[in-house]
Amino acid sequence: MSSPNPSAADPAALPEPSPELLARAVAVRRAATGLAQTTDAERRSALEAMAAALAAAAEPIVAANQADLEAAAADGLAPALVARLKLDLPKLEGAIEGVRQLAALDDPLGRRQLHTELDTGLVLERLSVPLGVVGVIFEARPDAVIQIAALAIRSGNGALLKGGREAARSCSAIHAALRRGLAATAVDPSCLELLTSRQESLAMLKLDGLVDLIIPRGSNALVRYIQDHTRIPVLGHADGICHLYVDAAADLDQALRLSLDSKTQYPAACNAIETLLVHRAVAPEFLRRAVPALEAAGVELRGDASACALGIGLAATEDDWSSEYSGLILSVRVVDDLNQALEHIRRYGSRHTDAICTTDPLAADRFLAAVDSAGVYLNCSTRFADGFRYGFGAEVGISTQTLPPRGPVGLEGLITYRYRLRGEGHIAADYANGSRQFSHRALPL
Amino acid sequence: MSSPNPSAADPAALPEPSPELLARAVAVRRAATGLAQTTDAERRSALEAMAAALAAAAEPIVAANQADLEAAAADGLAPALVARLKLDLPKLEGAIEGVRQLAALDDPLGRRQLHTELDTGLVLERLSVPLGVVGVIFEARPDAVIQIAALAIRSGNGALLKGGREAARSCSAIHAALRRGLAATAVDPSCLELLTSRQESLAMLKLDGLVDLIIPRGSNALVRYIQDHTRIPVLGHADGICHLYVDAAADLDQALRLSLDSKTQYPAACNAIETLLVHRAVAPEFLRRAVPALEAAGVELRGDASACALGIGLAATEDDWSSEYSGLILSVRVVDDLNQALEHIRRYGSRHTDAICTTDPLAADRFLAAVDSAGVYLNCSTRFADGFRYGFGAEVGISTQTLPPRGPVGLEGLITYRYRLRGEGHIAADYANGSRQFSHRALPL
Numbered sequence: 001m002s003s004p005n006p007s008a009a010d011p012a013a014l015p016e017p018s019p020e021l022l023a024r025a026v027a028v029r030r031a032a033t034g035l036a037q038t039t040d041a042e043r044r045s046a047l048e049a050m051a052a053a054l055a056a057a058a059e060p061i062v063a064a065n066q067a068d069l070e071a072a073a074a075d076g077l078a079p080a081l082v083a084r085l086k087l088d089l090p091k092l093e094g095a096i097e098g099v100r101q102l103a104a105l106d107d108p109l110g111r112r113q114l115h116t117e118l119d120t121g122l123v124l125e126r127l128s129v130p131l132g133v134v135g136v137i138f139e140a141r142p143d144a145v146i147q148i149a150a151l152a153i154r155s156g157n158g159a160l161l162k163g164g165r166e167a168a169r170s171c172s173a174i175h176a177a178l179r180r181g182l183a184a185t186a187v188d189p190s191c192l193e194l195l196t197s198r199q200e201s202l203a204m205l206k207l208d209g210l211v212d213l214i215i216p217r218g219s220n221a222l223v224r225y226i227q228d229h230t231r232i233p234v235l236g237h238a239d240g241i242c243h244l245y246v247d248a249a250a251d252l253d254q255a256l257r258l259s260l261d262s263k264t265q266y267p268a269a270c271n272a273i274e275t276l277l278v279h280r281a282v283a284p285e286f287l288r289r290a291v292p293a294l295e296a297a298g299v300e301l302r303g304d305a306s307a308c309a310l311g312i313g314l315a316a317t318e319d320d321w322s323s324e325y326s327g328l329i330l331s332v333r334v335v336d337d338l339n340q341a342l343e344h345i346r347r348y349g350s351r352h353t354d355a356i357c358t359t360d361p362l363a364a365d366r367f368l369a370a371v372d373s374a375g376v377y378l379n380c381s382t383r384f385a386d387g388f389r390y391g392f393g394a395e396v397g398i399s400t401q402t403l404p405p406r407g408p409v410g411l412e413g414l415i416t417y418r419y420r421l422r423g424e425g426h427i428a429a430d431y432a433n434g435s436r437q438f439s440h441r442a443l444p445l
Numbered sequence: 446m447s448s449p450n451p452s453a454a455d456p457a458a459l460p461e462p463s464p465e466l467l468a469r470a471v472a473v474r475r476a477a478t479g480l481a482q483t484t485d486a487e488r489r490s491a492l493e494a495m496a497a498a499l500a501a502a503a504e505p506i507v508a509a510n511q512a513d514l515e516a517a518a519a520d521g522l523a524p525a526l527v528a529r530l531k532l533d534l535p536k537l538e539g540a541i542e543g544v545r546q547l548a549a550l551d552d553p554l555g556r557r558q559l560h561t562e563l564d565t566g567l568v569l570e571r572l573s574v575p576l577g578v579v580g581v582i583f584e585a586r587p588d589a590v591i592q593i594a595a596l597a598i599r600s601g602n603g604a605l606l607k608g609g610r611e612a613a614r615s616c617s618a619i620h621a622a623l624r625r626g627l628a629a630t631a632v633d634p635s636c637l638e639l640l641t642s643r644q645e646s647l648a649m650l651k652l653d654g655l656v657d658l659i660i661p662r663g664s665n666a667l668v669r670y671i672q673d674h675t676r677i678p679v680l681g682h683a684d685g686i687c688h689l690y691v692d693a694a695a696d697l698d699q700a701l702r703l704s705l706d707s708k709t710q711y712p713a714a715c716n717a718i719e720t721l722l723v724h725r726a727v728a729p730e731f732l733r734r735a736v737p738a739l740e741a742a743g744v745e746l747r748g749d750a751s752a753c754a755l756g757i758g759l760a761a762t763e764d765d766w767s768s769e770y771s772g773l774i775l776s777v778r779v780v781d782d783l784n785q786a787l788e789h790i791r792r793y794g795s796r797h798t799d800a801i802c803t804t805d806p807l808a809a810d811r812f813l814a815a816v817d818s819a820g821v822y823l824n825c826s827t828r829f830a831d832g833f834r835y836g837f838g839a840e841v842g843i844s845t846q847t848l849p850p851r852g853p854v855g856l857e858g859l860i861t862y863r864y865r866l867r868g869e870g871h872i873a874a875d876y877a878n879g880s881r882q883f884s885h886r887a888l889p890l
Binding site: 029030033036037116118122124129131132212213227228231233251254257258260261265266346364368369370372373374375376377378379380381383384385389390391401402403404406407408416417418419420421422423424425426427428429431432438440 | 672676868
């Protein structure tokens with residue numbers, strides 16, 4: 001198990017929340033209780049005010065980011081991290097536009113999901129409500145703070161936000177602007193709290209009862225570390241090992257296009273494929289075309305013995321089948337049939353997104369029914385596994401946990417429900433002793 | 446943090462799954478993949494066959510239970526545990542009837558929850574599917590094995606079942622009957638596996654990837670121990686600290702009836718109240734009647750200073766407000782107003798079920814909106830917080846986690862969903878470069 005800080009691998013070694021952190025978390029929770037009772041219009045206005053305040057503070061935010069970038073350069077931060085840290089004016093404007101789009105989404109709160117008369121005068125409802133308080137831990141990317149803060153407020157949740165140390169100045173400037181924006185609205189600015197030290201973000205993992213969901217936005221190592229060190233539910237995924245299976249009945253032109261897109265359109269994404277499974281019957285013809293095409297796109301191929309016999313130069317090891325490369329490497333295995341492909345995915349997959357390319361409706365149906373991943377695709381790129389592409393308007397994250405919310409998660413990841421029961425003095429003893437009976441009559445929603 | 450075995454408090458000290466346990470878990474998972482693809486009728490028939498096999502094996506099951514009871518008596522098992530361990534013919538017949546009732550429930554699988562055209566020829570669906578494999582850990586109660594096995598098969602899930610050591614013979618006889626029943630059906634008997642050693646149940650907590658949900662049925666200590674030692678989601682609740690608030694505008698006859706029922710109808714239940722909050726304005730009149738009535742029902746009362754001044758003999762300590770007595774003890778606090786009641790519940794409650802007794806619609810609405818527990822009740826007993834009473838037909842458990850499934854959980858606690866995307870060669874690059882646009886058109890469900 002990897003950990004960003006091996007000395008903290010023992011949960012008992014996590015710092016206890018300081019009285020000051022507890023007080024701040026309680027304040028967020030209290031403010032969130034008020035936020036949960038605001039109207040849709042009030043939360044929409046709050047988001048508009050947040051957007052306006054960010055726009056008004058664009059200059060200091062970009063300047064703060066510039067200072068972070070200079071410090072990062074001095075510290076020799078890796079170029080990939082520097083790119084994610086950078087928040088220039090166009091990127092900020094994009095993030096502000098995202099806040100306005102969130103304001104326009106339908107209210108996820110107050111929806112009646114269930115309505116049952118248990119007995120005369122005893123009526124049960126189930127209503128969508130906010131989770132309460134979310135704890136968000138980012139690596140680099142200060143614009144994510146804007147997105148998550150807006151998602152939280154839109155869905156009626158308070159948030160404890162912890163940005164990366166390298167983005168401290170940017171996050172602080174953004175947080176100040178967001179709270180300034182909220183000051184004149186019905187939403188208490190105390191709903192958004194910024195944590196600044198690593199000590200605090202570790203201690204936050206112990207705030208069960210005050211924090212309802214932890215959302216880690218960063219590396220697999222970060223997610224896994226957090227999952228291992230908290231009793232609070234974690235929305236995230238530690239692995240994205242996605243497969244494309246090219247069936248015997250595949251349209252090979254299509255299969256080639258899907259392979260290239262699934263691997264190379266954005267290879268660092270979790271929904272990019274790591275392994276290509278090819279039916280033995282079409283492997284010679286398909287690999288003859290796919291190997292040069294993928295190599296021309298800069299992909300390093302690693303094959304099993306059969307794939308190597310068909311032109312792949314590098315042999316895959318057992319480790320390759322369970323590796324998320326997050327880059328331009330692709331393992332390739334030739335399988336005897338659909339069953340072997342299914343067995344491979346069951347064994348090595350991470351239940352994220354897996355696709356089949358076939359023109360055979362029976363093979364398609366079997367694959368779609370048997371693969372138990374969050375996304376199971378037919379004849380399209382795995383890269384579509386994304387909240388925006390699914391039409392959710394915004395994305396909290398992608399979950400590879402089996403329980404809902406699963407897959408790309410929109411606002412529904414930040415809401416839950418509550419049962420409301422109204423009676424007229426009803427007591428359980430009357431039903432236990434048989435003097436009254438439940439009717440369990442469904443009422444209109 | 447309490448732990449049934451302090452020497453295992455360090456997760457690193459949990460035993461690694463043995464090759465044999467891994468093989469059995471993989472076999473259950475593989476069988477569950479087949480089960481997930483059975484029809485509603487096939488799963489209904491399987492439950493009928495399970496019920497018939499249990500009925501046919503009633504004699505050996507009751508005899509095995511008798512042997513467990515004798516061993517328990519010899520070991521000096523606590524009477525409460527012996528009562529839960531006992532499975533006589535009437536109790537077994539009740540459990541068998543429960544299996545038949547589950548067969549009659551609507552199929553939770555294959556429901557289309559979302560249907561969107563992302564673009565011409567690219568169609569997204571979200572379908573309800575089983576979780577996969579559930580791991581269930583019981584203390585005593587062998588009839589729970591029957592209920593959970595039936596719930597699992599009805600919802601298309603495999604199950605690893607671990608009964609208490611004291612119920613080993615009973616569980617083994619039940620498990621044998623269930624598998625015998627399944628043998629002639631479309632459901633592979635390998636879907637139900639019985640674990641017998643404590644070693645195995647601890648190792649099961651490490652089977653993430655093979656087990657999708659852990660359901661502990663037992664003491665708070667068991668639940669908390671499991672939550673602290675697994676990365677697999679746990680359905681359960683460690684605490685049930687429920688409140689009844691008697692408002693200034695309460696009908697005091699009703700308040701008295703609700704107090705008695707909420708506390709005494711089944712005091713060991715998690716949905717029984719532990720604390721009574723009474724508005725100062727009605728406290729003298731209410732407590733004058735409630736104290737003798739509760740004491741006559743055998744309830745030991747512990748009051749704050751104001752409550753003691755109004756006739757309660759025993760002073761509550763700070764610990765009382767956060768204690769789940771699971772028995773005939775009730776703490777009583779006099780509060781100045783609704784706000785103080787809400788603050789008390791926010792601070793000490795476990796977000797399980799909390800009720801207000803009032804005739805004031807404004808107070809009712811404020812309470813129902815502000816208390817963020819799984820159940821928020823008006824003028825009825827907290828004892829209604831139960832899957833059967835809610836009309837779910839069966840109960841997997843009650844969850845005090847904030848995320849869904851929350852509160853009393855029926856079959857929906859054992860299902861999840863999967864996204865299915867069918868395309869015609871669609872690739873993400875076309876949308877990234879602007880040559881195609883998403884339509885995100887809602888289609889009929």
